[in-house]
Amino acid sequence: MTRQELIDLIRSRRSFLCVGLDTDPAKMPAHLQGTADGVFLFNKAIIDATIDLCVAYKPNLAFYEAMGLDGMRQLKLTMDYLHSLGKPAFTIADAKRGDIGNTSERYARAYLDPRGDFDFDAITVAPYMGSDSVQPFTTVQGKWVILLALTSNKGAFDFQLTASADGTPLYQRVLAQSRQWGGDDNMMYVVGATKAEMLADVRRVVPGSFLLVPGVGAQGGSLDEVCRHGMTADCSLLVNSSRGIIYASQGEDFAEAARAEAAKLQRQMAAWL
Amino acid sequence: MTRQELIDLIRSRRSFLCVGLDTDPAKMPAHLQGTADGVFLFNKAIIDATIDLCVAYKPNLAFYEAMGLDGMRQLKLTMDYLHSLGKPAFTIADAKRGDIGNTSERYARAYLDPRGDFDFDAITVAPYMGSDSVQPFTTVQGKWVILLALTSNKGAFDFQLTASADGTPLYQRVLAQSRQWGGDDNMMYVVGATKAEMLADVRRVVPGSFLLVPGVGAQGGSLDEVCRHGMTADCSLLVNSSRGIIYASQGEDFAEAARAEAAKLQRQMAAWL
Numbered sequence: 100m101t102r103q104e105l106i107d108l109i110r111s112r113r114s115f116l117c118v119g120l121d122t123d124p125a126k127m128p129a130h131l132q133g134t135a136d137g138v139f140l141f142n143k144a145i146i147d148a149t150i151d152l153c154v155a156y157k158p159n160l161a162f163y164e165a166m167g168l169d170g171m172r173q174l175k176l177t178m179d180y181l182h183s184l185g186k187p188a189f190t191i192a193d194a195k196r197g198d199i200g201n202t203s204e205r206y207a208r209a210y211l212d213p214r215g216d217f218d219f220d221a222i223t224v225a226p227y228m229g230s231d232s233v234q235p236f237t238t239v240q241g242k243w244v245i246l247l248a249l250t251s252n253k254g255a256f257d258f259q260l261t262a263s264a265d266g267t268p269l270y271q272r273v274l275a276q277s278r279q280w281g282g283d284d285n286m287m288y289v290v291g292a293t294k295a296e297m298l299a300d301v302r303r304v305v306p307g308s309f310l311l312v313p314g315v316g317a318q319g320g321s322l323d324e325v326c327r328h329g330m331t332a333d334c335s336l337l338v339n340s341s342r343g344i345i346y347a348s349q350g351e352d353f354a355e356a357a358r359a360e361a362a363k364l365q366r367q368m369a370a371w372l
Numbered sequence: 373m374t375r376q377e378l379i380d381l382i383r384s385r386r387s388f389l390c391v392g393l394d395t396d397p398a399k400m401p402a403h404l405q406g407t408a409d410g411v412f413l414f415n416k417a418i419i420d421a422t423i424d425l426c427v428a429y430k431p432n433l434a435f436y437e438a439m440g441l442d443g444m445r446q447l448k449l450t451m452d453y454l455h456s457l458g459k460p461a462f463t464i465a466d467a468k469r470g471d472i473g474n475t476s477e478r479y480a481r482a483y484l485d486p487r488g489d490f491d492f493d494a495i496t497v498a499p500y501m502g503s504d505s506v507q508p509f510t511t512v513q514g515k516w517v518i519l520l521a522l523t524s525n526k527g528a529f530d531f532q533l534t535a536s537a538d539g540t541p542l543y544q545r546v547l548a549q550s551r552q553w554g555g556d557d558n559m560m561y562v563v564g565a566t567k568a569e570m571l572a573d574v575r576r577v578v579p580g581s582f583l584l585v586p587g588v589g590a591q592g593g594s595l596d597e598v599c600r601h602g603m604t605a606d607c608s609l610l611v612n613s614s615r616g617i618i619y620a621s622q623g624e625d626f627a628e629a630a631r632a633e634a635a636k637l638q639r640q641m642a643a644w645l
Binding site (some may be wrong): 262 | 526
């Protein structure tokens with residue numbers, strides 16, 4: 100999906116919501132637990148209930164890898180379903196990968212290649228290993244790398260927010276340096292909603308880039324604060340909610356409850372657009 | 373595998389060699405390409421040819437993920453085979469994962485849990501997200517986290533080697549801070565052989581920790597330099613070679629050629645032990 104297609108999708112759905120498919124079998128409704136392809140059936144119901152209210156889906160791969168080989172099969176079923184729908188959605192492999200150049204190429208092939216098992220639009224990447232660990236993800240036509248800048252967890256204070264010799268915090272150096280590796284049409288950044296007041300600082304370095312903002316809801320971030328400090332004329336935001344939507348109910352009404360929570364966020368977003 | 377068991381294994385095999393199972397189907401001998409379970413059969417032949425000359429195996433997960441669902445099955449077959457051998461080997465999931473705390477727990481379950489599909493001894497982890505992204509890997513009994521400190525690629529200069537406000541490079545801050553998250557019996561560090569002269573600096577911060585050292589051979593690092601600057605009385609080194617061993621020949625003699633290359637390194641290592 101190109102930048103313009105994503106912006107058009109945001110305008111037509113009046114939403115910049117990303118639904119995090121962090122599916123934990125133990126938190127699914129009882130009637131789906133232990134059934135064959137229960138995780139896929141759960142995801143399918145969530146997708147059906149939310150696709151007109153959101154623009155993106157973001158499975159965190161850790162949840163699928165934790166289920167072993169069958170988990171990756173559930174992920175493939177989910178992606179196959181999304182590709183079959185005929186309704187566009189931006190898909191993000193929340194994988195936080197990154198390795199030396201020839202190895203990052205493999206990760207790009209694994210998750211972004213249209214001939215591969217998954218064919219995501221984007222993948223999240225950790226910047227610690229620098230340029231050659233990131234660049235292979237920027238060379239897949241029409242696909243995106245989403246670089247970790249400022250994450251929403253407490254560990255973000257350990258390294259991301261510590262000052263370099265020139266006084267700038269590490270996450271700002273990541274933002275600045277990465278401008279040599281990609282542009283606004285193939286690179287986004289993760290900036291946690293729990294640090295919304297820093298979005299203004301982020302915007303000074305990457306004024307037009309899309310930001311993927313996790314941490315709204317369960318982790319305590321405020322959607323209004325994110326919009327106030329991070330939104331641009333093109334929106335340029337994808338705001339993620341995972342637990343707050345997909346586990347809104349653990350009963351048989353889980354999909355309707357997910358829709359209701361997604362609709363609340365969508366209405367707030369429509370007011371900002 | 374405990375630290376003492378690993379040290380005993382190094383002494384009995386007179387080797388601290390780690391063989392990197394970065395298996396690329398296109399580089400396998402022609403007779404294995406395109407055959408069912410060819411990647412596993414390749415790995416099995418490499419393992420059979422090298423297990424008395426090395427102490428560890430390190431599949432880089434990118435190579436398996438790039439093959440989609442079938443790749444993860446080849447990885448599981450490889451791990452099942454290693455577990456069935458009755459000859460000890462330290463196994464490392466070179467995964468470079470890391471996420472917020474509750475998600476890193478999932479990655480720990482995926483790769484370290486003895487009840488899971490893989491049951492590795494150790495996993496490599498990227499430190500960018502800080503404490504809560506690393507700690508879940510340290511709580512699995514008898515298992516190890518191997519934290520990226522100073523990697524062997526050119527991108528290491530982008531962030532790892534840049535000075536913080538207090539003058540220390542980022543990788544040294546990672547080493548120092550991580551001492552609060554684990555100890556010498558459950559945490560190792562990746563330090564690239566291409567920067568062997570920096571091993572002395574590394575040893576000032578982590579004098580007794582095991583170091584996993586990639587970059588010997590194909591990437592240009594020198595084994596002697598690594599030993600000179602990094603070895604301790606307990607050895608505390610695992611030196612990895614991937615391409616130099618597993619692709620020593622692309623003919624039907626690939627396993628014997630791999631053994632010959634592994635034996636060269638083992639003899640050099642025996643002289644240092």
